[in-house]
Amino acid sequence: MFAVYASEPNADDPLASLAVGDRPEPDVPDGWVTVNVKAASLNMHDIWTLRGVGIKPDQFPMILGCDGAGVLDDGTEVVLHSVIGDPEWRGEETLDPKRTLLTEKYQGTFADKVVVPKRNAIGKPAEMSFAEGAIMGTAWLTAYRMLFVKSGLRPGQTMLVQGASGGVSTALVQLGRAAGMRVWVTGRSEAKRDLAKQLGAHETFESGARLPERVDAVFETVGKATWSHSMKSLKPGGIIVVSGSTSGPDPSADLQRLFFLQLRVVGSTMGTRDELASLLEFVRLAGIRPQIGTELPLSEAKEGFRTMLEGDTAGKTVFTL
Ligand SMILES: NC(=O)c1ccc[n+]([C@@H]2O[C@H](COP(=O)([O-])OP(=O)(O)OC[C@H]3O[C@@H](n4cnc5c(N)ncnc54)[C@H](OP(=O)(O)O)[C@@H]3O)[C@@H](O)[C@H]2O)c1
Numbered sequence: 001m002f003a004v005y006a007s008e009p010n011a012d013d014p015l016a017s018l019a020v021g022d023r024p025e026p027d028v029p030d031g032w033v034t035v036n037v038k039a040a041s042l043n044m045h046d047i048w049t050l051r052g053v054g055i056k057p058d059q060f061p062m063i064l065g066c067d068g069a070g071v072l073d074d075g076t077e078v079v080l081h082s083v084i085g086d087p088e089w090r091g092e093e094t095l096d097p098k099r100t101l102l103t104e105k106y107q108g109t110f111a112d113k114v115v116v117p118k119r120n121a122i123g124k125p126a127e128m129s130f131a132e133g134a135i136m137g138t139a140w141l142t143a144y145r146m147l148f149v150k151s152g153l154r155p156g157q158t159m160l161v162q163g164a165s166g167g168v169s170t171a172l173v174q175l176g177r178a179a180g181m182r183v184w185v186t187g188r189s190e191a192k193r194d195l196a197k198q199l200g201a202h203e204t205f206e207s208g209a210r211l212p213e214r215v216d217a218v219f220e221t222v223g224k225a226t227w228s229h230s231m232k233s234l235k236p237g238g239i240i241v242v243s244g245s246t247s248g249p250d251p252s253a254d255l256q257r258l259f260f261l262q263l264r265v266v267g268s269t270m271g272t273r274d275e276l277a278s279l280l281e282f283v284r285l286a287g288i289r290p291q292i293g294t295e296l297p298l299s300e301a302k303e304g305f306r307t308m309l310e311g312d313t314a315g316k317t318v319f320t321l
Helices: 042-050 136-150 167-178 190-199 224-233 254-262 273-286 298-309
Strands: 001-007 018-022 032-042 066-070 077-078 113-117 122-123 158-162 183-189 203-204 215-220 232-242 262-265 292-297 316-320
Touching: 001 183, 001 298, 018 298, 032 298, 042 298, 066 136, 122 273, 136 167, 136 215, 136 232, 136 273, 158 167, 158 224, 167 183, 167 190, 167 215, 167 273, 167 316, 183 190, 190 203, 215 224, 224 232, 224 254, 292 298, 298 316
Parallel strands: 158 183, 158 215, 183 203, 215 232, 232 262, 292 316
Antiparallel strands: 001 018, 032 066, 032 113, 032 316, 066 077, 077 122
16 A cells, blocks of 8 residues: 655664655554544654654654544544554553554555554544545644643633644644643744734734743643743743654753742653543534644645644644545
8 A cells, every 4th residue: 555654774864764665554453443534743753753753663664644634434434533542551541561553563654554453443524624624633643632631721810821832732733722821832933923823812922032921831742942041931820731852852851940939840751532522512613613734635744744744834734635
């Protein structure tokens, strides 16, 4: 079948390991289903995989793609939850030490077909396109959990999103606006800040700019480049929710500020199947049209990877089949 995959780990030149071609049809274990993929979206995670981060060398070649939407053999339209847990685990899926994300152990969604445990295929709302469904399972689910499960923010409070045009950032802006938060965003260029405004941000600022007042919560995926600004932007007692560090981890955690102002720093990763179901329902009820910056046929995936590597995004990049 047709697929886009990582042929081998390549820390310095990830695009050199990106292959477009034929891969074997998947076997379908008991209790798993085949999803005929209609759309799948690109995440920074796919670039980490090409670099060999978070995947063992013996897992290559690996079909990329952590999330997607498609059709089961019986015609049911589904959105994929890409956290695959240990069947023996009891408790919250994201805390299962043996959990993996599609592409870490099992083949991903950038292919004609993907197989997943039956419970990982969730009914797609009829109002949602396949392309929109394909961006829910990773970036949007991560944003939903950061905002509604981890931050404790109430409608009417102020949130700062670091980064304007990324997949997680654009989801945070659209979800936060729909939920009644005051949404502030930093962006690296005027075009990116304009995009955040169009998506519902009340105010936008240049990266690192002094804010008119301190905020209740900061949402971080950037890391080193914005961390100190995030710490300085918080009200006493405020919270930073962090789910990524694209520009690298920050070795100086600003501990003095952390304890003196009684700040809270909370990690967040992906989300549960139930949270994904709630996200799909919230998007439907609130009438949100999730931001897709680029839509390309899967055969042209390389172009999408290149623009993400160059930081040239305007929301999610979706590949269609
Ligand atoms: N823990 C999890 O479950 C989880 C899930 C999804 C993603 N993540 C992580 O979250 C991060 C973002 O993922 P994504 O898919 O949203 O990536 P993306 O679409 O490529 O977005 C990257 C974002 O980072 C910002 N950025 C990058 N370098 C920056 C710098 N030097 N200074 C300021 N801003 C910078 C960009 O801001 P501008 O718009 O201003 O350029 C943009 O908003 C990645 O590290 C990813 O691995 C984690």
